[in-house]
Amino acid sequence: MAEATGGLELGHVAALLAAGVVAVPLFRRLQLGSVLGYLAAGLIIGPFGVGLFKEPETILHVAEFGVVIFLFIIGLEMRPTRLWSLRKEIFGLGAAQVLGAGLLLTFTGMAAGLSAPVAFIAAMGFVLSSTAVIMQMLDERGEIASPQGSRAISILLLEDLAIVPLLAIVAVMASVMGLAGEGGPPLWRTLLLAVGAVAIVLAAGKFLMNPVFRILARYGGREVMTAAALLVVVGAAWLMDLGGLSMAMGAFLAGVLLSESTFRHQLEADVEPFRAILLGLFFLSVGMSLELSVVLAEWQVVIGGVIAFMAVKAVAIYGVARIFKASERESVERAVLFAQGGEFAFVLYGAALAAGVFDARIAAIASAIVILSMMLTPITTIAVRKLMPAETLNPEEADGVDRAKNLRERVLIIGFGRFAQVVSQPLLARDVDVSIIDTDVEMIQAAGNFGFKVYYGDGARLDVLRASGADKAETILVCVDKPETADRIVELVKAEFPLTKLFVRAYDRGHAIRLVQAGVEYQLRETFESALVFGYQVLIDLGFTHEQAQETLEDVRRRDEDRLAIQMVEGITGGRSLMRGNIRTTKPEPYIKPRREGQALNEEAAEALEEEEEEREKSGV
Numbered sequence: 189m190a191e192a193t194g195g196l197e198l199g200h201v202a203a204l205l206a207a208g209v210v211a212v213p214l215f216r217r218l219q220l221g222s223v224l225g226y227l228a229a230g231l232i233i234g235p236f237g238v239g240l241f242k243e244p245e246t247i248l249h250v251a252e253f254g255v256v257i258f259l260f261i262i263g264l265e266m267r268p269t270r271l272w273s274l275r276k277e278i279f280g281l282g283a284a285q286v287l288g289a290g291l292l293l294t295f296t297g298m299a300a301g302l303s304a305p306v307a308f309i310a311a312m313g314f315v316l317s318s319t320a321v322i323m324q325m326l327d328e329r330g331e332i333a334s335p336q337g338s339r340a341i342s343i344l345l346l347e348d349l350a351i352v353p354l355l356a357i358v359a360v361m362a363s364v365m366g367l368a369g370e371g372g373p374p375l376w377r378t379l380l381l382a383v384g385a386v387a388i389v390l391a392a393g394k395f396l397m398n399p400v401f402r403i404l405a406r407y408g409g410r411e412v413m414t415a416a417a418l419l420v421v422v423g424a425a426w427l428m429d430l431g432g433l434s435m436a437m438g439a440f441l442a443g444v445l446l447s448e449s450t451f452r453h454q455l456e457a458d459v460e461p462f463r464a465i466l467l468g469l470f471f472l473s474v475g476m477s478l479e480l481s482v483v484l485a486e487w488q489v490v491i492g493g494v495i496a497f498m499a500v501k502a503v504a505i506y507g508v509a510r511i512f513k514a515s516e517r518e519s520v521e522r523a524v525l526f527a528q529g530g531e532f533a534f535v536l537y538g539a540a541l542a543a544g545v546f547d548a549r550i551a552a553i554a555s556a557i558v559i560l561s562m563m564l565t566p567i568t569t570i571a572v573r574k575l576m577p578a579e580t581l582n583p584e585e586a587d588g589v590d591r592a593k594n595l596r597e598r599v600l601i602i603g604f605g606r607f608a609q610v611v612s613q614p615l616l617a618r619d620v621d622v623s624i625i626d627t628d629v630e631m632i633q634a635a636g637n638f639g640f641k642v643y644y645g646d647g648a649r650l651d652v653l654r655a656s657g658a659d660k661a662e663t664i665l666v667c668v669d670k671p672e673t674a675d676r677i678v679e680l681v682k683a684e685f686p687l688t689k690l691f692v693r694a695y696d697r698g699h700a701i702r703l704v705q706a707g708v709e710y711q712l713r714e715t716f717e718s719a720l721v722f723g724y725q726v727l728i729d730l731g732f733t734h735e736q737a738q739e740t741l742e743d744v745r746r747r748d749e750d751r752l753a754i755q756m757v758e759g760i761t762g763g764r765s766l767m768r769g770n771i772r773t774t775k776p777e778p779y780i781k782p783r784r785e786g787q788a789l790n791e792e793a794a795e796a797l798e799e800e801e802e803e804r805e806k807s808g809v
Contacts, residue, residue: 358543417459509522598662603693605668653677690707
């Protein structure tokens with residue numbers, strides 16, 4: 189065994205890798221998740237375990253880039269329009285959770301005998317949940333792109349922003365308490381640096397990144413593109429760090445600015461391996477940082493603090509979630525998921541210790557409480573999910589379910605609900621080779637009973653598309669239920685397999701417009717034709733002839749096409765005159781065009797019609 193040292197030698201690298209390789213599969217096999225596996229492995233090999241490492245802080249500083257890269261990847265998925273749509277969740281829901289939980293935790297600390305300043309800093313550090321733990325758990329569940337995932341990201345973004353005023357408050361407290369040292373930068377300079385860092389990142393993202401990547405794509409190699417992707421992440425994080433802001437926030441902002449770039453998928457593929465390794469290293473180093481000597485010496489305070497802070501924070505989060513109209517299940521899951529401290533607590537507690545607001549004992553106990561809460565979060569989350577089980581099956585354990593792999597058929601169908609089941613019939617009737625993928629395990633098993641082989645696979649993932657033969661398919665039929673998922677698949681296919689034809693099921697008119705703008709070969713609103721056939725039968729039942737009913741349907745189709753063409757130019761409200769409403773005061777165009785133009789019965793009537801037409805032209809009607 190290598191001698192414990194503060195440096196990082198080849199033996200220590202091997203120990204880190206071995207810890208992750210052994211612990212993560214074991215904990216996943218026990219259904220405890222990879223996060224807890226990394227944390228436990230770090231505790232074992234750290235200075236308070238077998239003692240392979242004496243200074244885990246050194247590794248922690250490097251491994252923090254795993255969180256940074258993770259936030260960059262999330263930013264790539266978060267277009268500016270989507271981020272803007274979350275502004276209410278960020279500054280409404282996020283601020284309410286931070287303030288509500290911070291207030292209750294401050295009172296809890298004061299009730300435990302802490303002074304008001306110490307209780308406030310301890311509470312606000314615990315309020316800042318672990319971005320790494322939460323995002324990793326959401327990623328493993330596949331919930332990052334879900335509405336619940338978006339709200340979780342919004343809260344985490346607000347918490348990242350909150351570290352700046354909290355650090356300023358620590359400095360103010362130290363000054364008021366007569367503890368501040370000399371030579372600290374004034375507050376106005378700190379704020380100016382923060383604003384300047386954000387401005388530089390925004391300007392570089394808008395005017396510099398795309399031209400540079402175009403040049404590198406033309407004249408550089410694959411390794412240069414990878415280096416450039418890492419430079420973007422590290423550079424944005426570094427600028428934010430200079431401005432006193434969160435490094436993760438800088439990387440996230442850079443990702444958002446590049447989310448509409450043509451190089452987005454390439455950037456994501458290049459930095460993904462670094463994200464996975466460094467994020468695992470981050471969890472290992474957090475596990476190493478737990479001072480067992482403090483836990484053993486102050487076990488009553490530490491255990492009581494963990495239980496009290498996690499319980500109080502969970503209650504506060506649940507209450508805020510319910511106030512903001514979240515469902516019972518989402519409120520409980522969010523309360524359990526966010527009921528821990530995070531990596532920003534170490535920054536805040538370190539600043540408080542340096543300023544003299546914390547003493548060494550309080551800082552050590554508070555840090556131990558945060559680390560233990562991070563370790564307990566996967567366990568409490570699993571326990572709650574056991575009590576509130578989701579109605580889904582594990583594809584690895586379900587009978588008759590195979591993952592998509594090496595599929596090479598002429599047509600690929602993504603999503604096999606009611607719509608796709610009908611679509612498949614004319615293709616199979618003509619012996620067209622078809623591959624089908626879906627993520628609903630129960631549906632896949634049920635389809636097998638009716639003679640369909642459906643493979644398990646998420647069509648919104650590039651690796652699954654490749655495994656499903658998207659690069660070989662002549663046509664891809666996107667028949668998923670969720671429009672945002674369909675948009676993601678269309679975007680991936682257009683970017684990675686531009687020669688493949690896309691036929692897409694549209695959810696509504698707005699979705700249809702987006703699909704046309706994306707350049708799909710064909711789109712159809714899922715209820716349009718069935719509703720027309722339904723209306724056709726109603727007309728027949730009301731006594732109209734088959735010819736009249738068919739003529740009416742053709743007119744409706746024509747008007748709908750014309751209206752859609754107008755909406756492509758004028759927006760969703762365009763072409764309203766082509767629809768017939770049931771308000772009698774409206775004057776729509778005739779639903780059925782006359783077979784011949786109307787004629788006046790006499791000269792007086794003709795003159796009256798001409799005068800009416802002139803008045804209509806003058807008034808603009």
